[in-house]
Amino acid sequence: MKKFAVPIILTVIFGWLALWFTQTYQWFPMQASAEAVPVDGMILLSFEILAVVAALVMVFFVYALVVFRRRPGDTADGPHFHSHNGLEIAWTIVPLIIVMGMWWHGVQVADSMGLLRELPSDAQALQINVTGQQWAWSFEYPKQAGVPESFSSDRLVLPVDRTAVFSISSPDVMHSFWIPEMRMKMDAIPGRVNKMRLTPNKAGEYKVRCAELCGTDHAYMESPVQVLAAEGFTKFVADNDISKLSPEERGEKWAKTYGCVGCHSIDGKKMAGPTWKDLYGHEVELDGGTKVKADEAYLKTSILDPNSQIVLGFKPNVMPKTFQDRFTKDNAGKSFDEVDDLIAFIKSAKVDTQP
Ligand SMILES: [Cu+2]
Numbered sequence: 001m002k003k004f005a006v007p008i009i010l011t012v013i014f015g016w017l018a019l020w021f022t023q024t025y026q027w028f029p030m031q032a033s034a035e036a037v038p039v040d041g042m043i044l045l046s047f048e049i050l051a052v053v054a055a056l057v058m059v060f061f062v063y064a065l066v067v068f069r070r071r072p073g074d075t076a077d078g079p080h081f082h083s084h085n086g087l088e089i090a091w092t093i094v095p096l097i098i099v100m101g102m103w104w105h106g107v108q109v110a111d112s113m114g115l116l117r118e119l120p121s122d123a124q125a126l127q128i129n130v131t132g133q134q135w136a137w138s139f140e141y142p143k144q145a146g147v148p149e150s151f152s153s154d155r156l157v158l159p160v161d162r163t164a165v166f167s168i169s170s171p172d173v174m175h176s177f178w179i180p181e182m183r184m185k186m187d188a189i190p191g192r193v194n195k196m197r198l199t200p201n202k203a204g205e206y207k208v209r210c211a212e213l214c215g216t217d218h219a220y221m222e223s224p225v226q227v228l229a230a231e232g233f234t235k236f237v238a239d240n241d242i243s244k245l246s247p248e249e250r251g252e253k254w255a256k257t258y259g260c261v262g263c264h265s266i267d268g269k270k271m272a273g274p275t276w277k278d279l280y281g282h283e284v285e286l287d288g289g290t291k292v293k294a295d296e297a298y299l300k301t302s303i304l305d306p307n308s309q310i311v312l313g314f315k316p317n318v319m320p321k322t323f324q325d326r327f328t329k330d331n332a333g334k335s336f337d338e339v340d341d342l343i344a345f346i347k348s349a350k351v352d353t354q355p
Contacts, residue, residue, distance in 0.1 A: 011059045018051035032206060032227065033182035034199040038109045040183070045105070049098060113184070114197050125163040125197065128156070132168070132175030132188035133320065135217035135272070136259035137208050141237070151240040154256035156208055156225045159233035163199045171322050176212035179225055185211055200227040216272055217262060247336070251345025254338050258323060266349035272318055274311050276349040285312040299343045 027047070028040050110116050126147075129140040140152040146159075158164050168177050170188035177196070178185040186196040210221035228236065242250060255261050263273035274284075280299070283291050287310040292298055301308055306319035327338040 007059055007063045010063065011056050014059055015052045015055035018055045019048055022047045022051045029181050030202070031181070031183075032179075032200055032202045032204065033184070034201050035113055036181070036183045038112065042102075042106060042109055046102060049102070114195070118195075119197070122163055122165075125165045126159065128164055128166050130156075130166045130168045130177055130188065131259075132170045132177060132210060132214075132221075133259045134172050134215050134262065134318075135210070135221040136256075136262035137177070137210075137221070137223040138257045138259060139223075140257075141240075146234070147237055149241070151237075151242060152253075152257040153240060154223060154253075154261075156223060157233060157236045158200050158225070158227050159230050160203045160227050161199065161201055162230075163197055166196045166198070168194045168196060171320060171326070173214050174212050175210045175214050175221070178209050178211040179206050180209070181206050187212060203227050203229060221262070242336070247341045247344040248348050250336060250338075251341035251343070251348075254342050255345055258326065258338075260342070263319065274314060276346045279349065280343075280347040286310060287312050287314075287316075296343055299346055300339055303339055303342060 022044070027043070028036075031037060031040065107116070123145075127142055127144055129142065131138045131140070136154065137156070138152055138154055139156050141147050141150060143150045166177065166186070168186050168188045169192065170190045172190060174190070175188040176185055177188055179198075181202075182198050182200060184196055184198055186194050188194070204227055206225040206227070208223045208225055210218055212218075214221065226232075226236075242253075245253065255264070263271050265271050265275045266277055268275050268277040279294050282294055284294050284298070285291050289312075292309065298309070304324050306321055307316050310316050323338075
């Protein structure tokens with residue numbers, strides 16, 4: 001036993017140092033949701049266990065390298081050892097128990113967040129439909145307590161301390177909905193709706209990011225998140241009352257909520273799609289050489305049937321072909337036409353008068 005005294009003392013010292021570092025270092029961004037606490041607890045617990053295991057392995061490893069190194073002139077074989085059954089059983093059973101414990105803890109946390117089975121629905125919870133598409137997020141607030149009329153937004157605004165249930169989907173490829181400060185992350189998968197619940201508990205400004213590589217502009221696929229006190233949220237709902245907007249203002253809103261702005265600029269910048277600046281009333285050169293005038297009819301066809309005319313220098317099948325369906329589905333019983341509104345907005349992206 002005496003020959004193990006030094007490595008054991010070293011292990012205790014280094015294990016303690018590693019543990020101290022793990023607990024002192026700021027690993028995480030701020031905690032802005034109730035879920036952040038158990039998530040961080042789980043990560044920290046595994047870091048702590050890893051710190052102790054790393055100290056144990058590294059100390060014995062370095063100790064053996066140094067103390068049992070071959071001395072000059074020593075050409076003999078080392079002494080022969082037999083394995084030690086007690087030790088082997090111990091280092092199989094102990095890690096097994098630790099890993100099973102971590103697994104059970106993880107299962108409990110996942111279940112408490114409603115990831116393993118559908119939780120009983122919470123009447124107070126705010127329901128929000130999230131769409132991730134190439135390369136923008138949009139948020140639809142269906143009619144419910146506190147939301148007299150459904151509306152959509154390119155910003156995610158949440159009341160503080162009220163649970164929000166997100167129904168997340170995608171019309172094109174896989175994306176992943178993630179607000180780092182709130183920890184939880186959920187994939188947006190075409191053809192299905194994934195649910196995630198979060199209770200933001202700190203007012204402030206955050207960002208939704210896309211955490212699943214989804215094409216050219218994946219890195220820019222982020223949207224602002226605002227967590228507001230209850231009055232601020234009520235005001236946000238009132239500001240989104242569509243009946244108060246002009247067609248042009250509505251068009252700007254659609255361009256954001258339907259993610260057009262992820263591919264089209266109004267300031268001349270070339271993105272995945274052509275800019276809308278100076279588009280209306282001007283000639284557009286199409287793939288194949290024909291020229292057409294960008295009048296209302298042309299814009300309408302471009303929006304509803306994007307593949308019918310491809311602008312020179314751009315690719316077909318980039319612009320989604322699903323807008324017609326989404327407009328009808330989202331705004332049933334509406335008194336406006338999204339396409340007319342969008343055209344009004346595109347028309348407003350005129351030449352600026354600067355020299
Ligand atoms: Cu994405």
